[in-house]
Amino acid sequence: xxxxxxxxxxxxxxxxxxxxxxxxxxxLSLESRQTLGPLTLAYETYGTLNNxxxxxxxxxxxxxxxxxxxxxxxxxxxxxxxxPGWWDDMVGPGKAFDTTRFFVVCSNAIGGCMGSTGPSxxxxxxxxxxxxxxxxxxxxxxxxxxKLLMDYLxxxxxxxVSGGSMGGMQALRWAVAYPDxxxxxxxxxxxxxxxxxxxxxxxxxxxxxxxDPNWQNGHYYGTGKIPANGLSVARMVGHITYLSxxxxxxxxxxxxxxxxxxxxxxxxxxxxETYLQYQGDSFVKRFDANSYLYITKAMDYFDMGAGYxxxxxxxxxxxxxxxxxxxxxxxxxxxxxxxxxxxxxxDVSFMELQSSYGHDAFLLEVExxxxxxxxxxx
Amino acid sequence: xxxxxxxxxxxxxxxxxxxxxxxxxxxLSLESRQTLGPLTLAYETYGTLNNxxxxxxxxxxxxxxxxxxxxxxxxxxxxxxxxPGWWDDMVGPGKAFDTTRFFVVCSNAIGGCMGSTGPSxxxxxxxxxxxxxxxxxxxxxxxxxxKLLMDYLxxxxxxxVSGGSMGGMQALRWAVAYPDxxxxxxxxxxxxxxxxxxxxxxxxxxxxxxxDPNWQNGHYYGTGKIPANGLSVARMVGHITYLSxxxxxxxxxxxxxxxxxxxxxxxxxxxxETYLQYQGDSFVKRFDANSYLYITKAMDYFDMGAGYxxxxxxxxxxxxxxxxxxxxxxxxxxxxxxxxxxxxxxDVSFMELQSSYGHDAFLLEVExxxxxxxxxxx
Numbered sequence: 001x002x003x004x005x006x007x008x009x010x011x012x013x014x015x016x017x018x019x020x021x022x023x024x025x026x027x028l029s030l031e032s033r034q035t036l037g038p039l040t041l042a043y044e045t046y047g048t049l050n051n052x053x054x055x056x057x058x059x060x061x062x063x064x065x066x067x068x069x070x071x072x073x074x075x076x077x078x079x080x081x082x083x084p085g086w087w088d089d090m091v092g093p094g095k096a097f098d099t100t101r102f103f104v105v106c107s108n109a110i111g112g113c114m115g116s117t118g119p120s121x122x123x124x125x126x127x128x129x130x131x132x133x134x135x136x137x138x139x140x141x142x143x144x145x146x147k148l149l150m151d152y153l154x155x156x157x158x159x160x161v162s163g164g165s166m167g168g169m170q171a172l173r174w175a176v177a178y179p180d181x182x183x184x185x186x187x188x189x190x191x192x193x194x195x196x197x198x199x200x201x202x203x204x205x206x207x208x209x210x211x212d213p214n215w216q217n218g219h220y221y222g223t224g225k226i227p228a229n230g231l232s233v234a235r236m237v238g239h240i241t242y243l244s245x246x247x248x249x250x251x252x253x254x255x256x257x258x259x260x261x262x263x264x265x266x267x268x269x270x271x272x273e274t275y276l277q278y279q280g281d282s283f284v285k286r287f288d289a290n291s292y293l294y295i296t297k298a299m300d301y302f303d304m305g306a307g308y309x310x311x312x313x314x315x316x317x318x319x320x321x322x323x324x325x326x327x328x329x330x331x332x333x334x335x336x337x338x339x340x341x342x343x344x345x346x347d348v349s350f351m352e353l354q355s356s357y358g359h360d361a362f363l364l365e366v367e368x369x370x371x372x373x374x375x376x377x378x
Numbered sequence: 379x380x381x382x383x384x385x386x387x388x389x390x391x392x393x394x395x396x397x398x399x400x401x402x403x404x405x406l407s408l409e410s411r412q413t414l415g416p417l418t419l420a421y422e423t424y425g426t427l428n429n430x431x432x433x434x435x436x437x438x439x440x441x442x443x444x445x446x447x448x449x450x451x452x453x454x455x456x457x458x459x460x461x462p463g464w465w466d467d468m469v470g471p472g473k474a475f476d477t478t479r480f481f482v483v484c485s486n487a488i489g490g491c492m493g494s495t496g497p498s499x500x501x502x503x504x505x506x507x508x509x510x511x512x513x514x515x516x517x518x519x520x521x522x523x524x525k526l527l528m529d530y531l532x533x534x535x536x537x538x539v540s541g542g543s544m545g546g547m548q549a550l551r552w553a554v555a556y557p558d559x560x561x562x563x564x565x566x567x568x569x570x571x572x573x574x575x576x577x578x579x580x581x582x583x584x585x586x587x588x589x590d591p592n593w594q595n596g597h598y599y600g601t602g603k604i605p606a607n608g609l610s611v612a613r614m615v616g617h618i619t620y621l622s623x624x625x626x627x628x629x630x631x632x633x634x635x636x637x638x639x640x641x642x643x644x645x646x647x648x649x650x651e652t653y654l655q656y657q658g659d660s661f662v663k664r665f666d667a668n669s670y671l672y673i674t675k676a677m678d679y680f681d682m683g684a685g686y687x688x689x690x691x692x693x694x695x696x697x698x699x700x701x702x703x704x705x706x707x708x709x710x711x712x713x714x715x716x717x718x719x720x721x722x723x724x725d726v727s728f729m730e731l732q733s734s735y736g737h738d739a740f741l742l743e744v745e746x747x748x749x750x751x752x753x754x755x756x
Contacts, residue, residue, distance in 0.1 A: 032640075032642040034642075132644070135642070136640075136642040136643065193632065194632070195623065195626070195632075196623075196626040196627050196629070196630040196631055196632065196648070196650045197618065197621075197623045197626045197627070197650075199632070199648050199650050199651065200614075200618050200626065200650050200651070200654055201618065203614070203646065203648070203650065203651040203654055203655075204611060204614045204615050204618065204654065206644060207610070207611050207614060207654075207655070207658070208586060208611045210644065211590075211607035211610070211611065212589075212607075213591060229589035229590075230589075232585070232589070233582060233585050233586045233589065233611065236578075236581070236582045236585060237582050237615060240575065240578050240579060240582065243575075245573065245574075245575045245705075248573070248574040248575045248578065249573060249574050249575070251574070253574055254571065254572070254573075254574065254577070254681060262410075262514075262679055264410040264412075264513070264514040265514065266514075266584060266588065266671055266675065268581065270574070270577050270581070270678065272574045272575075272577050272578050272581070273577065273578070273581040276578055276581055276582065276585075277581075277585070280585070293644055297644065300648065301640055303632060327623075330623075
């Protein structure tokens with residue numbers, strides 16, 4: 001055990017961390033004109049807030065992420081292969097988000113299922129889980145919930161906000177909704193409005209979940225049945241969009257998993273099939289199907305406008321990053337963001353990184369991202 | 379009624395046609411080393427076979443197509459909006475496949491559900507529908523079944539074989555399996571081996587069908603339940619791959635179907651969502667879920683080899699067409715075909731057509747395709 005611990009926690013790790021919870025008794029006004037409350041926000045912090053309270057960085061997670069961006073949880077070491085937080089490569093002493101210098105905060109988005117209030121939580125009005133009585137939320141609502149955390153932590157202004165994919169949407173929204181509270185903004189592999197094709201993929205995922213008889217109009221909690229098949233199919237579709245054609249070709253090609261020859265049946269036999277099946281199955285164990293509906297819908301609703309005035313209120317300095325093979329949120333979409341920002345006179349640095357990893361590159365192209373983010377934060 | 383008939387059947391239409399059936403009492407040897415028989419092949423013909431029997435063209439359909447390539451069926455005129463065959467724009471007097479000159483043949487692929495033997499047909503061994511006792515078939519098996527029809531029609535050699543998408547795969551297979559029987563080959567918007575990404579999309583579709591409880595391991599015939607939800611989701615995924623990002627943007631953008639404002643629920647509300655839902659729902663009414671499994675599997679298995687020797691036995695003259703925005707079977711894949719053919723010394727003409735329609739362009743870019751096909755056939 002001790003050996004494994006040493007393997008994982010080196011001097012560039014934030015070490016053992018804990019998710020903590022902010023309970024907010026008030027009501028949050030939502031874009032839908034509904035309200036949500038009381039609220040719980042799960043969050044983690046790494047590094048130390050300085051006396052001037054001006055070294056805080058907010059990290060925003062993607063669809064299936066959580067508050068656990070870096071380091072390990074104590075109980076991870078009871079697992080055979082402990083896995084660190086989702087952006088551990090980017091957060092720690094000497095890393096892109098250098099915890100010897102910055103106080104890094106990450107919270108689970110509302111609507112999710114990783115500790116913050118979402119559809120699987122108890123609805124105080126009924127004493128039962130919200131399920132589909134949970135109000136539809138937006139990226140803006142997620143940001144407003146994070147603003148409660150910011151105020152609770154008494155942070156006057158984020159030194160920077162950053163995230164990839166849906167995390168990038170939240171970063172953009174922060175910069176537009178609270179321009180005085182955001183000094184720097186680093187949206188990565190993201191868009192300022194979901195395209196028809198991205199909405200289409202989300203719609204397929206939701207159709208798969210909602211047509212699973214175990215979904216039961218969302219009220220599956222406590223019934224002993226969950227829409228596992230639907231959620232698994234939704235995740236499989238998602239995964240195709242996270243990879244590039246090239247990376248799929250390089251990773252899998254037409255390789256068969258177990259056999260030299262075709263099996264002549266319908267069991268998954270190509271490596272790419274078994275990979276997707278595995279991704280679908282393991283997602284079901286850790287993610288709530290209703291949260292998948294709410295979070296994809298929040299993304300579909302995300303639209304900061306089509307024209308140059310789209311991001312007008314933003315005043316932060318921007319670093320916008322895209323990846324050449326990302327076909328979910330393309331370089332063209334990042335350029336739309338950059339164009340609007342420049343039109344508005346905002347200081348923006350943009351880079352398309354060459355990568356074959358597709359959309360997943362924001363989690364994988366650590367070296368390049370680190371170089372650019374470090375330079376930008378200095 | 380008479381008026382509508384006049385509207386539909388002009389002098390460039392093949393007019394009212396009929397699907398006919400070839401019954402073959404023998405057994406077809408399959409690539410899986412199983413056999414299939416007796417066989418029924420549904421087919422249609424347009425134009426007249428000349429005395430030399432050398433003016434016959436075989437058209438091959440895509441995943442959801444059928445033998446009805448052109449003209450109208452008599453009972454179509456009882457429908458409010460009669461729809462002609464799937465390639466009516468291309469087949470008729472003066473059209474690309476000019477029926478004043480050519481005898482055009484189109485048959486439904488085996489494994490399908492449009493008249494030729496497939497999983498929904500009665501298994502003579504049991505007296506019940508085959509369902510998943512139907513053997514897994516390949517593109518090569520489809521071609522071998524068509525060869526029975528060719529022999530029955532006493533056609534020594536096809537003047538040309540042509541098709542788009544899966545039809546193009548069959549055309550390639552014809553040219554390689556029966557080089558002496560194919561004079562010209564026109565594969566359109568196709569590939570000579572399915573890529574990992576295409577297999578992935580097919581795998582998702584199959585997972586959606588097979589995880590639908592109504593699928594019942596394929597034995598749903600006569601149970602009063604069909605895996606409609608699964609098949610609908612599979613079709614929705616498919617449709618995304620048939621369009622391009624650009625055509626989706628132009629056709630739908632972020633447009634809402636019925637409302638000016640968001641509805642704040644999970645009913646389909648973006649136009650692209652309602653479009654996909656409609657495509658899924660209407661597909662269920664006309665297509666068999668097991669056929670979807672068998673036909674996508676046949677495509678996944680399609681692999682004519684990776685190297686230059688891939689298409690070696692082919693001797694036909696080729697016209698290879700691809701579309702700039704087709705991301706399902708890309709121009710790069712068509713170029714692989716062309717490269718292998720040229721390496722093998724085959725006479726090949728290649729053109730990438732500019733189109734924003736994506737994969738569907740092979741059904742829509744009629745004018746351009748017509749010009750090229752006409753020139754090639756002369």
